[in-house]
Amino acid sequence: MLVFATSDKGGTGRSVTSCNLAYRSALRGKNVCYVDYDFGSPTAGAVFGIEVVARGTDAGGLHEYLLGHTPDPHRVNVWDKSERNSIRRRPDTSGDLVLMPGDRGGGEFASSPEIVERCTDLFLRLEEQFDISIVDLSAGRSYAAEIVLGALAAPDMEGVVARWLIHHRWTRQHILAAAGLLDGERGILDIGVQLGHDKRRLRESVRYVRTAVVDPDADDLAGLRAPQVAWLHDCNDSLNKLASREAIGRANTLGDVPLDPVLQWREQILTESDTHTREIANVATVRAFEDLADRLTDDVAWEAL
Numbered sequence: 001m002l003v004f005a006t007s008d009k010g011g012t013g014r015s016v017t018s019c020n021l022a023y024r025s026a027l028r029g030k031n032v033c034y035v036d037y038d039f040g041s042p043t044a045g046a047v048f049g050i051e052v053v054a055r056g057t058d059a060g061g062l063h064e065y066l067l068g069h070t071p072d073p074h075r076v077n078v079w080d081k082s083e084r085n086s087i088r089r090r091p092d093t094s095g096d097l098v099l100m101p102g103d104r105g106g107g108e109f110a111s112s113p114e115i116v117e118r119c120t121d122l123f124l125r126l127e128e129q130f131d132i133s134i135v136d137l138s139a140g141r142s143y144a145a146e147i148v149l150g151a152l153a154a155p156d157m158e159g160v161v162a163r164w165l166i167h168h169r170w171t172r173q174h175i176l177a178a179a180g181l182l183d184g185e186r187g188i189l190d191i192g193v194q195l196g197h198d199k200r201r202l203r204e205s206v207r208y209v210r211t212a213v214v215d216p217d218a219d220d221l222a223g224l225r226a227p228q229v230a231w232l233h234d235c236n237d238s239l240n241k242l243a244s245r246e247a248i249g250r251a252n253t254l255g256d257v258p259l260d261p262v263l264q265w266r267e268q269i270l271t272e273s274d275t276h277t278r279e280i281a282n283v284a285t286v287r288a289f290e291d292l293a294d295r296l297t298d299d300v301a302w303e304a305l
Contacts, residue, residue: 132297167208
């Protein structure tokens with residue numbers, strides 16, 4: 001299965017959510033590959049705690065591969081190379097967790113038939129080797145998205161399960177931006193149809209992930225004054241109505257990730273050490289990642305709406 005993580009705005013928590021989703025899926029026994037197609041800012045290595053590739057690799061990463069300068073992109077075993085002890089203590093029941101980083105100092109580059117062909121070949125190899133491959137795309141209407149849409153339209157990709165997650169914060173601006181990324185001019189559907197995709201099938205492969213969601217009734221907001229709580233409820237109701245009007249309401253949403261202090265201050269993998277030993281992260285956030293990992297492979301959650 002290929003999972004494409006995207007967003008129309010930066011700061012949505014797309015990469016940190018996707019890395020945690022990869023980690024939780026691997027803990028469940030899945031063999032997982034994280035593919036850093038955020039060409040302008042390939043920093044997934046920092047989220048996994050791998051300093052040597054925190055800003056990309058110098059050893060022939062995804063930029064070099066797609067441009068035809070190396071036959072195989074660099075791979076990093078997250079379990080072995082992470083500098084966080086809580087990640088290196090890999091459970092016996094876990095699956096593989098591999099990172100394919102972008103190149104240090106790389107940037108966006110336009111699509112071409114040769115690049116699309118190399119991308120297609122890479123995806124086919126990932127399908128053979130991994131249960132789930134999460135492809136983290138650059139934010140916005142990027143060349144990366146156009147490249148993968150072209151690759152997915154290739155005849156050899158027929159039968160490969162591809163799912164899209166559009167990440168957005170729970171704010172008015174982010175809701176509007178997320179809806180536009182799918183349905184707007186030069187959005188996923190627009191470009192996808194131009195490249196040969198069936199519009200209905202492509203739309204059915206898309207779900208939304210709400211990030212940094214504040215629950216007005218959460219226990220940690222108990223110190224707020226009554227007018228503040230009432231205002232939060234009004235805001236939440238207004239956002240739910242807007243999301244429904246923009247067709248990204250609850251039925252189109254795979255899950256919510258609550259606002260978490262650790263993820264606001266430091267984008268990282270949340271481990272059991274963070275929630276139970278050090279008690280710096282919220283258990284509810286980890287449960288949200290676990291639920292997302294379960295729904296990602298649950299066909300019922302992806303039935304036609």
